[in-house]
Amino acid sequence: MTHTFTCDRAANAVSFISTEILSHRLIARDTWQLTVSAPELARRTVPGQFFMVRLAQCNDPLIGRALALYDVSRNAVGERDAISVVYVVKGKFTQSLSRRSLGDKVEIWGPLGNPFSTLATDRLVLVAGGVGITPMLTLASAALGKESYGEPVAPSGYAKRVTLCYGARTAEYLAGLDQFEARGVDVRVATEDGSMGHRGRVTEVLEELLQQSNNSVRVACCGPEPMMEGVGKVAAKYGVPCEVSLETPMACGIGICFTCVAKIRQEDGEWDYRRTCLEGPVFPADKVVW
Amino acid sequence: MKTPMSASQPAPKDALTNESISLQVQLGRLKLKNPVLVASGTFGYAKEMAGLIDLPKLGGILPKTITHHARPGNAPWRTVETSAGLLNAIGLDNDGIDYFIENHWPYLKGTGADIIVSIAGKSHEDFIVLAERLSPLGLFAIELNVSCPNVSGGIDFGTDPVACHRVVSGVRNVIDCPIITKLTPNVTSIAEIAKAAHEAGTDAVTCINTVLGMAIDWRRQRPLLANTVGGLSGPAIKPIALRCVYQVASKVAVPIIGVGGIATIDDAMEFFVAGASAIQIGTANYYDPLVSIRLIEALPSAIRTLGASGLSEVIGTLKSPGSVAVKK
Numbered sequence: 230m231t232h233t234f235t236c237d238r239a240a241n242a243v244s245f246i247s248t249e250i251l252s253h254r255l256i257a258r259d260t261w262q263l264t265v266s267a268p269e270l271a272r273r274t275v276p277g278q279f280f281m282v283r284l285a286q287c288n289d290p291l292i293g294r295a296l297a298l299y300d301v302s303r304n305a306v307g308e309r310d311a312i313s314v315v316y317v318v319k320g321k322f323t324q325s326l327s328r329r330s331l332g333d334k335v336e337i338w339g340p341l342g343n344p345f346s347t348l349a350t351d352r353l354v355l356v357a358g359g360v361g362i363t364p365m366l367t368l369a370s371a372a373l374g375k376e377s378y379g380e381p382v383a384p385s386g387y388a389k390r391v392t393l394c395y396g397a398r399t400a401e402y403l404a405g406l407d408q409f410e411a412r413g414v415d416v417r418v419a420t421e422d423g424s425m426g427h428r429g430r431v432t433e434v435l436e437e438l439l440q441q442s443n444n445s446v447r448v449a450c451c452g453p454e455p456m457m458e459g460v461g462k463v464a465a466k467y468g469v470p471c472e473v474s475l476e477t478p479m480a481c482g483i484g485i486c487f488t489c490v491a492k493i494r495q496e497d498g499e500w501d502y503r504r505t506c507l508e509g510p511v512f513p514a515d516k517v518v519w
Numbered sequence: 520m521k522t523p524m525s526a527s528q529p530a531p532k533d534a535l536t537n538e539s540i541s542l543q544v545q546l547g548r549l550k551l552k553n554p555v556l557v558a559s560g561t562f563g564y565a566k567e568m569a570g571l572i573d574l575p576k577l578g579g580i581l582p583k584t585i586t587h588h589a590r591p592g593n594a595p596w597r598t599v600e601t602s603a604g605l606l607n608a609i610g611l612d613n614d615g616i617d618y619f620i621e622n623h624w625p626y627l628k629g630t631g632a633d634i635i636v637s638i639a640g641k642s643h644e645d646f647i648v649l650a651e652r653l654s655p656l657g658l659f660a661i662e663l664n665v666s667c668p669n670v671s672g673g674i675d676f677g678t679d680p681v682a683c684h685r686v687v688s689g690v691r692n693v694i695d696c697p698i699i700t701k702l703t704p705n706v707t708s709i710a711e712i713a714k715a716a717h718e719a720g721t722d723a724v725t726c727i728n729t730v731l732g733m734a735i736d737w738r739r740q741r742p743l744l745a746n747t748v749g750g751l752s753g754p755a756i757k758p759i760a761l762r763c764v765y766q767v768a769s770k771v772a773v774p775i776i777g778v779g780g781i782a783t784i785d786d787a788m789e790f791f792v793a794g795a796s797a798i799q800i801g802t803a804n805y806y807d808p809l810v811s812i813r814l815i816e817a818l819p820s821a822i823r824t825l826g827a828s829g830l831s832e833v834i835g836t837l838k839s840p841g842s843v844a845v846k847k
Contacts, residue, residue, distance in 0.1 A: 481805035484567035
């Protein structure tokens with residue numbers, strides 16, 4: 230075991246706000262896009278980072294949930310002033326949240342975690358499974374230079390082309406396809422039942438794409454763990470760098486509870502439990518011990 | 520007939536201002552600038568919170584418990600949310616005393632905050648070795664975690680008064696700083712354990728560590744925690760913590776630090792009235808990270824509500840239930 234402690238939180242202030250819901254809409258089956266007023270978070274957050282979201286003044290559900298940045302919107306004069314997150318209704322928290330409407334308060338703190346890398350590439354392939362689609366919209370926008378994020382502004386326009394490989398159970402669970410297409414993303418879909426696109430796994434779509442590709446490619450992935458493990462293996466087979474954004478359950482999001490640990494391979498080759506909220510959620514796929 | 524106001528009556532509440540209210544408290548040899556501490560295991564190593572909180576404003580910071588040797592901690596899932604509570608079995612994930620002294624201590628010392636180092640041992644000797652290693656650092660205070668429910672053997676020192684007495688007196692022999700002993704509620708009589716710690720020379724006791732519990736996914740017929748059982752914290756355990764503070768305060772003359780579900784100024788005041796001289800904020804740090812500073816700011820006004828001029832006039836002022844209607 231090695232013992233590196235990495236945390237630059239002191240240099241990276243977290244803002245905590247109580248804010249109003251600006252828009253709350255169903256964008257796919259059981260899947261909601263929540264938009265809140267948050268000018269500072271809208272300016273500072275970069276693709277791959279996340280927030281903790283909690284129902285204001287509520288003891289049950291008590292704990293916040295980690296939700297990734299989905300989109301940033303601008304006001305009438307073009308300033309970034311609101312953020313969106315996406316969630317699937319699954320348990321007590323998401324059920325309660327889905328019943329909140331315009332003007333209701335939520336508490337949000339962030340921006341949290343480390344973003345996806347912004348290295349130049351001919352083609353950036355985004356692989357998403359289910360609600361793992363969330364971090365991909367801003368990532369695609371930044372990579373294609375359609376939008377810039379962060380303060381100071383993070384690099385953008387670093388990929389010549391972006392392809393999204395998106396897997397879901399059925400077509401009705403696919404969220405935001407039109408938003409990706411509107412930003413110039415080449416979208417390829419896989420559904421388990423074949424109700425849209427390739428019938429089967431998204432890893433099969435990825436493999437076909439990598440087989441045909443002879444330019445420089447990078448992969449960014451988010452979804453259920455078995456899928457991310459599979460994507461990591463396919464990427465390794467074709468010698469393509471791959472980053473995964475882990476969705477480990479979190480309680481605080483800020484590194485104080487040690488809930489969200491994942492087995493991460495250290496420099497000496499051994500694994501150690503590392504906090505996903507501080508050292509991730511984005512990791513190189515080959516560092517994760519699945 | 521009403522008696523007219525006499526000059527000997529205390530000054531009316533209006534004469535006190537928030538600025539004139541003293542928040543300083545003394546617990547044995549331990550002197551706190553204010554009574555709001557953050558509980559061990561719920562504040563990382565403080566560095567994680569530096570971007571959110573002005574650390575020296577806190578009454579004290581208890582970093583995550585340190586053990587003699589590094590421990591990887593338990594497998595995930597390590598926490599599960601329950602009704603108004605959080606069940607955890609982190610398993611004292613830490614890099615051991617040597618790593619702590621080399622890597623965390625310089626930062627902690629440099630924050631300017633009062634740091635209370637929490638230690639846990641699997642054996643009596645572990646506690647002594649840890650205290651010996653920490654002694655040259657000139658600690659503000661040390662907290663003995665004799666009550667972690669997630670470590671095999673860890674809880675014995677908190678449930679057996681003889682073992683508890685021996686650990687506290689052993690540590691006292693090797694370190695000069697004030698000692699706090701953190702007690703478990705998972706005993707028949709917490710006052711009995713508090714008494715043993717007090718007689719062994721602890722400056723204060725912390726009441727309480729988490730309450731042993733479990734959560735089950737019946738469809739999969741499995742426990743939700745990888746460790747099967749864990750410690751419950753959060754608002755769900757506040758009544759248990761208050762009861763423990765009250766029982767220790769009634770039976771033992773040891774200063775008490777109350778902890779368990781504190782998240783609002785009302786929660787905090789209930790603990791002071793029950794007999795706590797200070798409080799620790801635990802799980803609330805996770806879901807309301809600025810809570811500790813907010814409580815410190817709210818305290819003077821709450822103390823004035825009781826007509827007191829300082830926190831010390833509020834501690835342990837619980838009255839008897841008063842008149843109760845009796846059914847004939």
